[in-house]
Amino acid sequence: MIEIGRYNDLRITTKTENGLILTDGENEVLLPYVDVPKNVEIGENINVFVYMHKDGRLLGTSKKPLACVGDFAFLTVVDDGEDGVFMDIGLDKDIYVPQREQKRPMFKGDSHVVYIFLDESNSRMVASSRLTNFVEEEDIDLEEGDEVSLLIVDRSDLGFNAIIDNKYIGLLYTNELFEQLQPGETRKGWVKKIRVEGKIDLSLQPMGYGHILENKDVILDELKYAGGVIHLGDKSSPEEIYQRFKISKSAFKKVIGGLYKDRLITIGDHEIKLFIDEEAE
Structure with missing residues (x-):
């Protein structure tokens, strides 16, 4: 068929x-x-x-469209119609978005994340920005800590909504983001928490102890390269830490805490240093 x-x-x-x-x-x-x-x-x-x-x-x-039926995609409105708009899907034929399928009004030049499906009445491809009607909300085949592919959708009061693995929808919280995100971006992310009601919390940093171990090596290598001192410490801002190591401040503090316990570094308010054993000298 x-x-x-x-x-x-x-x-x-x-x-x-x-x-x-x-x-x-x-x-x-x-x-x-x-x-x-x-x-x-x-x-x-x-x-x-x-x-x-x-x-x-x-x-x-033989042309490759920007999306197929069953895909979420970031498309641009190229024309207005009487009862809807047309979006560029990379083919000679644009895809139609009826007014009833627009979460908010669309205008020529706008870009939105939409879901592609077939109109049951005529088997033609159409799109919808009412994404929650098409995501899977039950039997979520994910576990906390899983690495996932994210398509950034839009900004909400709490952060950014994102489509997960072309199936689910989740949330990246503003207070855990240290860089600008834009709708339509694709990012690698991780499942932080799956709530009882099926809502999914996301992170742009890996979860778990394995990530801490990995960053221990990264920070030690950076210290050696920097001559034994890095000007980031307990009281450095989350933005400064993310700019240098691409991890959150809480993750940074766990890493340097572990290095301190291993007697590999000393920690100050705004710097960390490689530990020098004066007795051994």
Whole structure:
């Protein structure tokens, strides 16, 4: 069965004046000559993206769209319609966002994270910025500490919402961020906490003791490279610490606390130093 809005492996059956006819054995797809790769022959299989033309025909293309059906993506509005807008999806045909599927009004030139799905009435690709209608909220297949892929959605009162692994939605808290984020950015993140109600708290830093061990080596190497002194300590600001080591202040304090217990460094309010054993000297 041909999957509209996705890539399909189809067999070339015939040539027409408009292009190649492809089939999955049941349905036919027209691949216009402008999209036909070189050196393909009748009887061969070809992988194409399939979408529904406005006249109801199935069309194939060798172009790569910015997103497929089932994807969340950051797209730009390129035109206004009477009852909705059109967004650039990287094909000759733009994708439609009806007014009812707009979380807030969209205007030409705006960019938004949207979800791509098929309109059940006509099998055409459409998009929606009402993301919570499409994320999975039950049977969350994640554990605290998991590394995940994040698509930054928008800013809320508490921080930034982000799509997780193209399935779930979670939150990065403002007070745990030490850099600017922008909607549409993709980031590596970690699951900080999964709440009873299914809400997911996220972090841009790894969780767990393994991360602490890793950063111990990083900070020791930096100390040696800096001649034994780094001007960051217990009372340094979170921004200064993040700018140097890309970790939170709480993680930094855990790392230097461990190094201090191991008698590898001394700690001051605004500096740390490699420990020198004067008795050994």
